[in-house]
Amino acid sequence: MREARVWVALHYTEWCWYKREALERSRRGDVSPKLMIELLRDEFRVEIPNAVGPALARIAMEEMPWDGRHGIRMRLARSKLDGFTTAAVRR
Structure with a gap:
């Protein structure tokens, strides 16, 4: 989760695109x-x-909860990452 949060902080443009695309x-x-x-790899060649x-999915769901x-x-299975987020994970 820490690695994903660092990536989000360092890639603002890509992160905004990710959230818009996930929302749509x-x-x-x-x-x-x-x-x-x-899609992120294809769009930005990152x-x-x-x-x-x-982890990115959980962060996006934290920022824009359903x-x-x-x-x-997003369709997610429960994992150890759930202890580091406030995102609600559906089964």
């Missing part, structure tokens, strides 16, 4: 962290490890 895709249905990492994907109609909603 959430409106159309669930979006996965793996998909978002692949190197980012797959292992950071679930309230039933709005916000970011």
Whole structure:
């Protein structure tokens, strides 16, 4: 989680794009962290490890929580990362 938070702080433009894209895709249905990492790589040509994907998803869900109609909603499994975030993870 720490690595993901550092990445977010160092890549503001990419992070804003990630949240906008996740928000739009959430409106159309669930979006996965793996998909978002692949889109991020394709759009910005950044190197980012797959292992950071679930942490980035949780950070995005913290910043724009799903309230039933709005916000970011991603399909995530419970993990040890959940202890480091306030994001609500659905099963």
